[in-house]
Amino acid sequence: MGRGARETVLGTLGKATILQIPPELQDLALRFREAVWKRDTEDPQRKLVLLKYSDGNYTNYMEGRTRFHKSNFSLEILNTSRQERQLYEFIVSKGPEEKVWQIQLEVYEPVSDPSIQILGWALVNDSCTVTLNCTAERGDNVSYSWGSWDTSTLGLCSHNGSLLYLSYPLQNTSIACACTASNPVSSRVVTFNSSECSYEQGGNAGQRTEHLVLLVVVPIVAVMIITGVFTAAHLAMPIGECQEHSALAEDSTVHTIYSQVQRVESPDKEHTTVYASVMMPTA
Structure with a gap:
């Protein structure tokens, strides 16, 4: 192990993250009794001192935000934020030399419970073809995969990505495809049942x-x-009729004709007057 030896630690947004050092550096810190925790800043020429350890005592410069575990020299970040995504160093002083252990902290927001939307479906030859989309509202660097716990339907459900094109016979109501939304710090699963089509x-x-x-x-x-x-x-229509209709259209005079119609079925030969309105051309 030389200067600048490094590891990557994955932190979860809003939760505690522990930065640990290997046993070799723990032994050196106990022997030489001088150590310090530092962190990079946005300014590459400036580092932030988090904690100093000397002769069995220590000073925590980030009290309330970090906790020092004296038993193994680890540093705990109590509430990990995105600002903590930095390079950390644990340095042991041994006379004119220093031993350095570097930790790159990566911070991820955990994945929320995903949901499945039916983007489209069709019934063709007694088979149901469904397009499914699996999404999670929150989470950093989320990846999606489809699968099934039933080995007989694993081939139908297996796919990498949020979209799944599923086709199955309607009489088969036992198909259940599971979507897994995951990132480096969390994983969530939601299931689609074929009975929904x-x-x-x-x-x-x-x-x-x-x-x-x-x-x-x-x-x-x-x-x-x-x-x-x-x-x-x-x-x-003949030309004459067209002209006649045109003449009628130009004359809007309405004439009323009165006529009497005799009811044959009535024994008293009652007369009924009928009024009719017709369009009459004017001379």
């Missing part, structure tokens, strides 16, 4: 399609038919 969902999809046809396609077809009928009637 059913004939009822397919019926709903059919109804939505029928409604779309009724609301959009049918009115368009009706307008096209009506337009075609009027166009054909107009083209087939």
Whole structure:
């Protein structure tokens, strides 16, 4: 072990993190009775002294934020924040020499419970094809993987990544695919059950399609038919009739005709007056 020997420690955001040193440096610290904990800062020319140990006594310069364990010279960060993501050094002084142990602390926010969204599905030949998306709202450097605890369905569920394209027969209701969201400090699992895709969902999809046809396609077809009928009637109308209709359109005079209609079935031959309004051309 020489100067600058290093290891990486993974810390969890909001939790305690313990920085430990190897037994060799513990023995040196007990023998020479001089040691110090330091930490890098954002300024590469400046280091922050966290703790000094001398002749069995120590001074903690970060009281309330760190705890020193005298039995093994480890340093505990009580509430790890992202600012603690730095390079730490434990230095033992032995006369004109120093032995240094370096620890690179990496801080990660743990993964929250993931959820599965159905992005799309289709019923084809009595099989259900589903597109699933697994996501976690919180967590640093989250990776996703799919699998199954049932070896018979492991091939259907195995995939790396948040998206899973799953296809299975509808009569098979025992498929359960598990999504694992993980990062270097945590892991969470959520399961999708194949029973969530059913004939009822397919019926709903059919109804939505029928409604779309009724609301959009049918009115368009009706307008096209009506337009075609009027166009054909107009083209087939004789020129005289067209002129007559034009004359009637220009004269908006309304004439009322009174007529009497005799009811045949009535024994007293009651007369009924009928009023009708017609458009009469003017001379």
